[in-house]
Amino acid sequence: MARGKSDFHFKMMCIRFKLRDFFSPPLTMLKEAGIKRGYKILDFGCGFGSHSIAASKIIGVNGKVYSLDINPLAINEIRNTIKKRKLKNIDTIQSDCKTSLPDNCIDVILIYDVFHHIDNKSCVLEEFYRVLKKDCILSFSDHHMNKEDILSELTGKGLFKLKKENNKTFSFIKI
Numbered sequence: 251m252a253r254g255k256s257d258f259h260f261k262m263m264c265i266r267f268k269l270r271d272f273f274s275p276p277l278t279m280l281k282e283a284g285i286k287r288g289y290k291i292l293d294f295g296c297g298f299g300s301h302s303i304a305a306s307k308i309i310g311v312n313g314k315v316y317s318l319d320i321n322p323l324a325i326n327e328i329r330n331t332i333k334k335r336k337l338k339n340i341d342t343i344q345s346d347c348k349t350s351l352p353d354n355c356i357d358v359i360l361i362y363d364v365f366h367h368i369d370n371k372s373c374v375l376e377e378f379y380r381v382l383k384k385d386c387i388l389s390f391s392d393h394h395m396n397k398e399d400i401l402s403e404l405t406g407k408g409l410f411k412l413k414k415e416n417n418k419t420f421s422f423i424k425i
Contacts, residue, residue, distance in 0.1 A: 260323040267297060274418075276304040279362065282416040283389035288312045289357040292349065292381060294374070295319055295364030299328035299340075305360070306339050316351065318343040347373040349381055356381045359388045362419075366394040371403060379409040379424050387413070388422040 280301065285291065287310045293302040296317040306315050317328050317340055325344045332340050343349055347370060359378050368374050378388055388410060390400065400420060404410050410422040 257323060260321060260327075263297065267300060276301045277308075279389070279391060279418050280304055280308060280360075282419045283358050283360065283387055283421065285309060285358055290355055291315045291358050291360060292351070292356045292378075293317045293360045294378075295361060295367070296328060297321075297324050297364075299324075299331055301360050301362060302328060302340055303331060303335075303337075306337055309339060311339060313339055315340045316343055316349065316356075317341070318345055318349060320344065320346045346370070347377055349377060351381045353380055354383050357383060357386045361388070362391045363393060365390070365392045365400075365403070372407065375404070375407055375409055382424050385423055388424070389419050390422060391419045 285305055285308045287308070289309045290313060291305045291309060293299075293305065293315060296302050296319045299317055302315045302317040306313075309315065319325055319328075322344060325342050328340070328342055331337075332342075359382055365371070382388060388404070390404060392400065395403070401412060404420070404422050405412060409424060411425050412420060413423045414421040
């Protein structure tokens with residue numbers, strides 16, 4: 251993943267995303283991903299955590315959200331939110347690729363508006379393949395990429411295939 255951004259850049263990004271979330275709530279995308287109670291979710295490139303927080307409400311106390319970001323400011327932001335809201339079902343991971351999660355343990359991977367920033371896409375896709383359970387969903391959206399590039403990047407290595415094109419996301423499963 252691209253290196254972390256400055257404090258100012260991160261704060262501006264948070265403001266922009268909070269505005270986005272006001273007009274397009276994270277639940278819209280999460281519904282397309284098919285998240286259910288008890289699921290284990292990886293929110294890759296979680297930023298300040300809007301999708302992680304929304305997913306934590308859906309999955310309930312028996313589920314788990316792993317919020318991963320390279321930026322320590324993002325990790326601190328989501329940890330503060332976890333503490334304020336007393337959320338027990340979110341863990342944070344600071345990394346650019348590796349999750350340290352067990353093989354085949356994740357029901358849904360969320361990767362929204364971050365893939366275009368990733369430096370080592372092969373490493374990330376291999377890690378997704380490793381942690382995602384069979385027949386489970388890699389939910390993808392990146393408004394910086396066109397459909398052809400998304401399909402090429404996600405299916406080109408032979409790890410994933412398109413399951414469904416949704417309104418706001420693409421759903422992939424591992425091969």
